[in-house]
Amino acid sequence: MSTPLGHVSLWAGASLVGTLTQARLGDLSLTSDLLAFRAPFGAKWHHAALQQLPTLQQVSGIASSATLSAIQAALPNVTRLGIGAWRMPVMGAAGPVTIVPVLQGHRITAQYVVDVAAPWEADP
């Protein structure tokens, strides 16, 4: 079952939590803590501590009023984002969640912790 175009489905394990309509993937932002520095009055560059930091994937979409509370409650436990023919593994929502009422329901903007090394799964 693939997620329709323009939709993003939210999954907690094998359970479908809800579907966001008029949805769009925002930026995937990956930042490492790689430090580059130069010793005072030296010429060589040094680098330290390459440890990948958690990556965040922003998703924005509209939830109907009937499903809003269920989606809000499940946001910390979302384990997959359904996009087209794929499910992207995530580790729950993180940080600020913005909910704005619109004509069709409520537009939810949230960001999810992503392990970039985890492979996407084809929708069964």
Add this chain to the structure above:
Amino acid sequence: MITIEAPGTTLTVRAAIDRVDRTLERTAETTPAGVLVVLGDGGWAPASLGLSFRVASTTGADAAAERNAALAIVTKATAVHVGDRVTYVAGVQTVTVRHRGVWWEFNVTFAPRALTAGNQGTGEFLTIAGVPVTLDGIPVSWEL
């Protein structure tokens, strides 16, 4: 064409933006008495190398597999080849991936080890009695 090299694999892209950002360690201030004070030794601070490119697919509509493959290579990059020039990188500092419908926009910032061929490592070259130690012609460096 720009080739991003990671252990055991490469990714060749046609970059829209290829830029090096550099900074000189020197600042100038004026005291309340009007005296100009210059701070810093004027050396080059570590640079950053920015690449911007698109990832699309000729076989799939969503280019998801290509996007994931590109992301895996970019996050493990060790060198960037532009023509005959090789810039060895210590790693990636930031990556932003933006969905553009049927293609993906990548903005990547690498931390180069050096911009000159003389010192591609971050440490001191190993010498014995003043003679550089090499492995297959490559100087060996060490770092504390």
